[in-house]
Amino acid sequence: MDWSWLLVYYPQLLHGLWITLALLVLSVFFGMLMAVPIGFAQAAGPRWLAWPAKAFCTFIRGTPLLVQIWFFYYGLGILFPLIPELRTSFLWPVLREGFFYAVVAFSLSYAGYEGEVMRGAFLGVPKGEIEAARAIGMSPFTLVRRIWFPRAVRLVLPTLAGETVGQLKATPLAFTITVMDLMGATNMIRQNTYRTYEPLMLVALFYMIITFIMVLGFNWLERLVPQKR
Amino acid sequence: MKFSRRVVFAAAAVAMMASAGSAMAEIRFGVAAEPYPPFTSKDASGKWVGWEVDLMDAVCAELKEKCSIVEVAWDGIIPALQAKQFDLIWSSMTITDERKQTIDFTNFYYDTPTVLIGAKNGDMDITPEHLKGKVIGAQVSTIHQKYVEAHYVAAGAEIKTYQTQDEVNQDMAAGRIDYDQADGAALDAFLKTDQGKACCELKGQVADDPHILGAGVGAGVRKEDTALRDRINGALAALAKAGKFQEITAKYPDLAPQIVLPKP
Missing domain, CATH: 3.40.190.10 (Periplasmic binding protein-like II)
Known part of the structure; x- marks a missing residue:
C-alpha cells in the first residue's frame, strides 16, 4: 500500500468529486422534471400523449446508457463538420464540452426510468381519495397539486431513493467522453502512478460515502411525510 | 504478507532463470485493444493486422516460438504486464525514462516523429x-x-x-x-x-x-525478464541484418517515409 500520491493528486480528486455531484444533481433535477409529466401522461393522459410517453420510456429503458451517451457525444460530433457556422456561434463553448452531453444523456435516462416509476405511482393512489377530492369540488389542477401528486410521490419514495443511488453509479460513464469526474480523476491517477488498487479503493469509498449520505437524506424525507394506510 | 510475497517472487525469478535456456510454451504479446493503424488494428474478420503484427510474426519465426496476442486496455497495459497477464508489451510503446522506472524495454524497433x-x-x-x-x-x-x-x-x-x-x-x-x-x-x-x-x-x-x-518504440518487459528481453533483442538484430524490417515496411507504402527503422 502506497498512498503518497494522495498529496499530489487530491485537488484533482476534489474537483472530480464536485463534477460527479454536479452530474448527479443536475440529471436528477432535470430528469425528475421530465419524469412527472411523462408518468402522468401515461397514467391519466389522453392516448395521443400516453403513447409517445410510453414509447420514450421503452426506448430509454431498452438501450444501454453507454450507447446513449456515445450517441449524443460522438454521434452529434459527426454532424458538426456539416454546419461550420456552429463553431463560431455562442453555443459552441457548451457544445464542445463532454459535460453538457453527459447531463443531457443522464437526464433523459433518469426521466425514462422514473417516468415508468411515476406512472405506477399515479395509478397507485387509491381511487377513493381522488373521488373524495372531486366530490368536495377541488379543481382538477388543485386535485393534482394537493392530493394526487403528493400521494404518488410518497408511495414511490423508497423506489426513487434506490433509483437515485443507481443514477450516482451511472455517472462514471461520463469519463468516457472526456469529463474529468471522480472516475476520470481516479483513472488519471492510475495512469500517472501505475498504481491500481489504492486509487480504485479510494474512489469506491467516495461513492459509498455519497450513497450513504443520499440514503440518510431520503430516509429523512420519508419521515417528513408520515404515511398511514 | 510482504515477506511471503517476496519469497514467491524470488521463487518465480529462480524458476524463470532455470527455464531461460529452454523454449517457452508460448510468448504472449500484449496489444492495446483499439485500432492503431497502420501498426495494430483489426480487419473485418477480427484478425489483428498491421506493421507491428507482421513484425511480431517475424520475431516469432526468428525465435521459433509460438506466439499469441493478448488484448488489453491501453491505460492498464503496464499493470497488466506486471500482473503477468502476458509477457511483453507490443503496442507502439515509446521507451521513456519514466516508464523505465517501472518496466524494462528491448531495443527500439521503430521510431516516428x-x-x-x-x-x-x-x-x-x-x-x-x-x-x-x-x-x-x-x-x-x-x-x-x-x-x-x-x-x-x-x-x-x-x-x-x-x-x-x-x-x-x-x-x-x-x-x-x-x-x-x-x-x-x-x-x-x-x-x-x-x-x-x-x-x-x-x-x-x-x-x-x-x-x-523518449527513444523510439520498444517492447516492454518485466524487469526480471532479462532473458526474454535479450532474446527479443537478438531476434530484432537478426531481422535488421536480414533486411526484414524493410521488407515488412514495403507492404505499407504510406508508412515508409514516416518511420525510422533499426540499422543492422
Whole structure:
C-alpha cells in the first residue's frame, strides 16, 4: 500500500468529486422534471400523449446508457463538420464540452426510468381519495397539486431513493467522453502512478460515502411525510 | 504478507532463470485493444493486422516460438504486464525514462516523429505561446499527454484526454479540440481517411524533448525478464541484418517515409 500520491493528486480528486455531484444533481433535477409529466401522461393522459410517453420510456429503458451517451457525444460530433457556422456561434463553448452531453444523456435516462416509476405511482393512489377530492369540488389542477401528486410521490419514495443511488453509479460513464469526474480523476491517477488498487479503493469509498449520505437524506424525507394506510 | 510475497517472487525469478535456456510454451504479446493503424488494428474478420503484427510474426519465426496476442486496455497495459497477464508489451510503446522506472524495454524497433494536426486554416505556428487558450487532444498515458502537459498546458493551453487515439481523431474531426498530438505515422493514416482529409492538416513536428518523447518504440518487459528481453533483442538484430524490417515496411507504402527503422 502506497498512498503518497494522495498529496499530489487530491485537488484533482476534489474537483472530480464536485463534477460527479454536479452530474448527479443536475440529471436528477432535470430528469425528475421530465419524469412527472411523462408518468402522468401515461397514467391519466389522453392516448395521443400516453403513447409517445410510453414509447420514450421503452426506448430509454431498452438501450444501454453507454450507447446513449456515445450517441449524443460522438454521434452529434459527426454532424458538426456539416454546419461550420456552429463553431463560431455562442453555443459552441457548451457544445464542445463532454459535460453538457453527459447531463443531457443522464437526464433523459433518469426521466425514462422514473417516468415508468411515476406512472405506477399515479395509478397507485387509491381511487377513493381522488373521488373524495372531486366530490368536495377541488379543481382538477388543485386535485393534482394537493392530493394526487403528493400521494404518488410518497408511495414511490423508497423506489426513487434506490433509483437515485443507481443514477450516482451511472455517472462514471461520463469519463468516457472526456469529463474529468471522480472516475476520470481516479483513472488519471492510475495512469500517472501505475498504481491500481489504492486509487480504485479510494474512489469506491467516495461513492459509498455519497450513497450513504443520499440514503440518510431520503430516509429523512420519508419521515417528513408520515404515511398511514 | 510482504515477506511471503517476496519469497514467491524470488521463487518465480529462480524458476524463470532455470527455464531461460529452454523454449517457452508460448510468448504472449500484449496489444492495446483499439485500432492503431497502420501498426495494430483489426480487419473485418477480427484478425489483428498491421506493421507491428507482421513484425511480431517475424520475431516469432526468428525465435521459433509460438506466439499469441493478448488484448488489453491501453491505460492498464503496464499493470497488466506486471500482473503477468502476458509477457511483453507490443503496442507502439515509446521507451521513456519514466516508464523505465517501472518496466524494462528491448531495443527500439521503430521510431516516428511526434506531430500536431489541426483544423485546415493555414495557421502553421505551433509554438506553445501561439497555442495559448487552445484545446489539444491526446490519448491518456502516452508520451503525447505528458508532452502536451509539460509544454502546451504550461503555456496556457487546455488538454483533453481520451481512452483511445481513435476517439481523439473523432473529436478532432468534430472540431471539439483545436489540435491533436500523436505519432506522425498514426496521424498520417488518419489524415488519409475521408474524415481526416475533410477536417485537418498536418501542422508540423513538435520541438523535441528527449526526456518525454523518449527513444523510439520498444517492447516492454518485466524487469526480471532479462532473458526474454535479450532474446527479443537478438531476434530484432537478426531481422535488421536480414533486411526484414524493410521488407515488412514495403507492404505499407504510406508508412515508409514516416518511420525510422533499426540499422543492422
